[in-house]
Each structure stands twice: as C-alpha cells, then as structure tokens.
Amino acid sequence: MSPFLDLSRLHKTFPTPKGPLTVVKDFNLPVRKGEFIALIGHSGCGKSTVLSMIAGLSDVTEGGIILAGKEVVAAGPDRGVVFQAPCLLPWLTAFENVMLGVDRVYYTATRLERRQIAEYYLSVVGLAEAMHKRPAELSQGMRQRCGIARAFALSPKMLLLDEPFGMLDNLTKMELQDVLLDLWQRDQKTALIVTHDVDEAIYLADRVVMMTDGPEATVGDILEVKFPRPRNRRQLLEDPAYYEAREYLIHFLNERSHHRPAPVVHATPPPAAKPPGGGLKRFMHAFAAL
Amino acid sequence: MHATARTFLVNTACLLAGLLLCLGFWILLSATVAKELPTPAATWEVAKPYVLEPLAKRGEQDQGILRLVGYSLALVAKGYALALLVGTPIGFLLGLSKGFARVFDPIVQILRPVSPLAWLPLGMVLFLSTGSQALENGALFTIAICAMWPTVLNTAVGVRAIPQDYLNVGRVLKLSRTQTLLKIMVPATLPYMFTGFRLSLGIAWLVIVAAEMLTGRTGVGSFLWNEYNNANYGNIIFSILTIGLIGFVLDRLMSVVEGRFKTV
Numbered sequence: 001m002s003p004f005l006d007l008s009r010l011h012k013t014f015p016t017p018k019g020p021l022t023v024v025k026d027f028n029l030p031v032r033k034g035e036f037i038a039l040i041g042h043s044g045c046g047k048s049t050v051l052s053m054i055a056g057l058s059d060v061t062e063g064g065i066i067l068a069g070k071e072v073v074a075a076g077p078d079r080g081v082v083f084q085a086p087c088l089l090p091w092l093t094a095f096e097n098v099m100l101g102v103d104r105v106y107y108t109a110t111r112l113e114r115r116q117i118a119e120y121y122l123s124v125v126g127l128a129e130a131m132h133k134r135p136a137e138l139s140q141g142m143r144q145r146c147g148i149a150r151a152f153a154l155s156p157k158m159l160l161l162d163e164p165f166g167m168l169d170n171l172t173k174m175e176l177q178d179v180l181l182d183l184w185q186r187d188q189k190t191a192l193i194v195t196h197d198v199d200e201a202i203y204l205a206d207r208v209v210m211m212t213d214g215p216e217a218t219v220g221d222i223l224e225v226k227f228p229r230p231r232n233r234r235q236l237l238e239d240p241a242y243y244e245a246r247e248y249l250i251h252f253l254n255e256r257s258h259h260r261p262a263p264v265v266h267a268t269p270p271p272a273a274k275p276p277g278g279g280l281k282r283f284m285h286a287f288a289a290l
Numbered sequence: 291m292h293a294t295a296r297t298f299l300v301n302t303a304c305l306l307a308g309l310l311l312c313l314g315f316w317i318l319l320s321a322t323v324a325k326e327l328p329t330p331a332a333t334w335e336v337a338k339p340y341v342l343e344p345l346a347k348r349g350e351q352d353q354g355i356l357r358l359v360g361y362s363l364a365l366v367a368k369g370y371a372l373a374l375l376v377g378t379p380i381g382f383l384l385g386l387s388k389g390f391a392r393v394f395d396p397i398v399q400i401l402r403p404v405s406p407l408a409w410l411p412l413g414m415v416l417f418l419s420t421g422s423q424a425l426e427n428g429a430l431f432t433i434a435i436c437a438m439w440p441t442v443l444n445t446a447v448g449v450r451a452i453p454q455d456y457l458n459v460g461r462v463l464k465l466s467r468t469q470t471l472l473k474i475m476v477p478a479t480l481p482y483m484f485t486g487f488r489l490s491l492g493i494a495w496l497v498i499v500a501a502e503m504l505t506g507r508t509g510v511g512s513f514l515w516n517e518y519n520n521a522n523y524g525n526i527i528f529s530i531l532t533i534g535l536i537g538f539v540l541d542r543l544m545s546v547v548e549g550r551f552k553t554v
Binding site for chain 1: 455456458459461462463464465473474477478480
C-alpha cells in the first residue's frame, strides 16, 4: 500500500546573491496514516522548510509531495498548520479566529453546527472560559492552545506543527504536549512536528526523523519510538529505554548530524582550520592576516 | 489618588504660566514695536459680539463665531470624506501592487508637495462649467487633493507592513481574494489608515482657511480676511485663536478614534 504522505526526492533551492543555495537535498520520507512523526535537527538546518513545503506555503524546487493520493501544489485547509508564533489575528477573539477556518471548511453546515465545532475544540484545549477574549488578553500558552484548536477544527487530513511549543515555559509546554496527544488520539490524525527538543520528540512521536545540517540537508537517521500509547510521562522517565533513545538522538545531533549519510554525493570541504588559543591569540592571528 | 491630583495641579500651573507668558509678550508687542496690534483687552472688545452671540446672523459676513465655524466645518467634512474615499483605495493599490507603485509613486511624490494655494485656481477652472457652484466645487477639489496624501501614503505603508504570518493564515485557510482583503488586510492596515486619516484631517482644516480667503465663501477664513480689510485687526487674532482651537479639538477627537484601533 502506498504511504499516506510521501515525500520523495524533495529539493529546495533558494536564489542568493552568490548563486543558488540548496537548503534541502534529496529528502525522502514515507509516512503511514495516523502516524506521529517528529523532525529534529539543528536550528536552520531546513526542518521548517520541509514543513512549509508540505503546508504548501513554500514551493517545491524538485521532487514531489503526495498527500492521500494527491500531489500538494498549494496551501489549503486539508492541512492544519500550527505555527511557532500562534499567528492569531489580534482583532478577532479566540472563538472568531477558530470560526474563520471553520466557516471555510464546513460551508454546508448550519451556523449553529459550525459554532458547536469551534466551541468543542476550544473547550478540549481548555479555553472554554476564555474563548471570547482577544489574543492580547490571553497568555502565550493560551494563544497556542487556540492555535491548536484552530488547526484541529478544520478536520484536516494531517497536522503540521512548526516548533509549536518553542516559546513556552516548561510547565506550559508539558501541558500542551498532553493536550496535543489527547486530541491526536481522539481524531486519529497523521501529524508531523518540527522541533529541536529531544524529549518532546520522544514523548510525542512514533518515529523521530533526524535531519543532517544544512545546506543540502536530508534524512540522516530514523529512530522508531515504541513506547505504548497512551504514554505516561512518569513511566517513560523511569524506563531505561527512554534514556537510550535520548542518548541516541543527542549523539546524532552532536556528532553525526554534521555528515551527510553515505553514499556521499558531494564531499563537503573540511572546515577551515581555526587558529589555536583564546581571544587574544585569535586577534593576533587575524591581525597578522591583514 | 494623591499623586494624580498633584500632577494635575502641576500641569495646570504650567499651562497657566505658558498662557501668561504669551499674553505678556503680546501686550509688550502692542505697546512697543507694533502699535497697530490690538492689546488683549481691545481684541476681546471687538470679538465680544461674535462670542457672546455665537449663533447670531446679522448679515452675510457678520455672523456668530459658531455659525462661521459651522460653515467651514461643513465644507471640510465634504472635502475630507472625498479625500478618504479616493485616497484609501489608491493607498491599497500602491501597497499591494509593485507595478502600480512603480507607475504612480513618482506622480504621488511630485503632486504631494504642491501648496493648496496652487491647486485652488486649477480647481475653479475645472468646475467653471458649474457656474455659481464653481467656487465651492473648486474649494472641495482643493481640500480633497491636498488632504488625500497622508491617507494614501500611510495606507500603502500599512499594507506593505502586514505580517507575512497573517497572510499565511489566509493561505492555509484558502480564503478567497475578497475575504483575505476584508478579513485580514483591511483590519491589519486599520491602525496605519487611521494615522493617515488623522493627518489628513489636519491638512483639510489648514486648507479650508486658505480656500475661503481666496474664494470669499462664508466661513472663518473669509471672516479673517474681511476683518483685515475692514481694519478690525482684533478679529484677526480672534480668528486665529478660533482656527487653532478647532484644529486642536479635531486632532484630539481623531486621536481618540485612532487609539481605539491601535489597541486592537
């Protein structure tokens, strides 16, 4: 059976003043229906570029994306996107922000039904009391809750989350991870989250896809996370397998992410030799180079 | 409470001190170099009938101050409305379309610094065919075209400053062009638009005085000019104070409205 989401030979090239820069090169990833994928890698490696290509917000330079048997060519409400900043429209209330999408997707439903859909998702994420407030009156965490409700309320084929909890404090982050898992389990959605938080990736995902450093970033390795669901954070922390997985991912980020996996097509030049010593010596070295 | 009461007292004292200084300078001027300049007391003497009976109508030019201000404000309202109706869409087009901006931005930049005094004759020529209405229409045209620019430019800046994030929300939801315009672009631009609207109103009020002086249409501006010709110099000062005060009130009103949209 063909995969639900298929990223094949994905390339992304940006024009720069110094000529074209290939940020993502030959990225291949088949995803099963209902699977939760975490994409990790260093900042700026191109994780978000991959996500925004799937979202249809960024053009694919080469290769293709097939979602549920159809090629992705533009953005659309069949993919719910949760951005890093919640991106709520500040002149609308939380409820109106969710309704904006619901009105688009459920245009055949009655006004009452659409209101109920928005209210349902807002209450599931814990905004039942605050749904008629404007984003400015909500805390950062509540805004992101609203962003999650908006994405789920569209009843999308899949969810795309771009470092959704990156700007939150740890407690709020854990709360929202649970909200997300809860909704994901209820709705049986395929999901892809971009993150650089190793613990988050293990807690949420079925598979953690590790990306090599850009430019020309690609899939470096994939780790299957086999903890049973629904997952319990405490049990997970007591499981030695959790630390093995964690160690594996951190090792990848620290050591292996700098190398493209074999076969190496274009060997990257070795990094320029750094002058030895501390600040003063480096300064003298730079001075001598003048 | 105590602190606020104190700042209020200090502010009032400062305001009074400023007023007294200006009055002193005025008295000094009329006593020394400018003997023709009426003193504050003399000014009040000539202005009295206009202030005490603000709605009186004794003749075509001889009317209470509120009536005169009313005539001016009515014309400003019309010209200002016209400026907003024309200026806002032009601003949107300038902000949205690079091509449109390339064609029309240089023209905007050239027309913008032209003085109202230069536009007025052209306005009257344009409306010569309307006969007795030519003066009024010419004045309207002048107000509209002079007051339009801040609205045009601020709207264009606002449209260009719409965060990409908001537009992405529109793309992800696949909103139609009209919906993106009405639900995302216009609300996102409103704060900038209102800054433009406020500046435009200030200019419209500046222009009305010049327009009335030149066309002789009844209002505060022509009152000022007539009283100069009648050698009632006190009323020149009285008119200036009135014009300033009305302009100040208009600006405060607009900034209250602007503030409401800023918080959104």
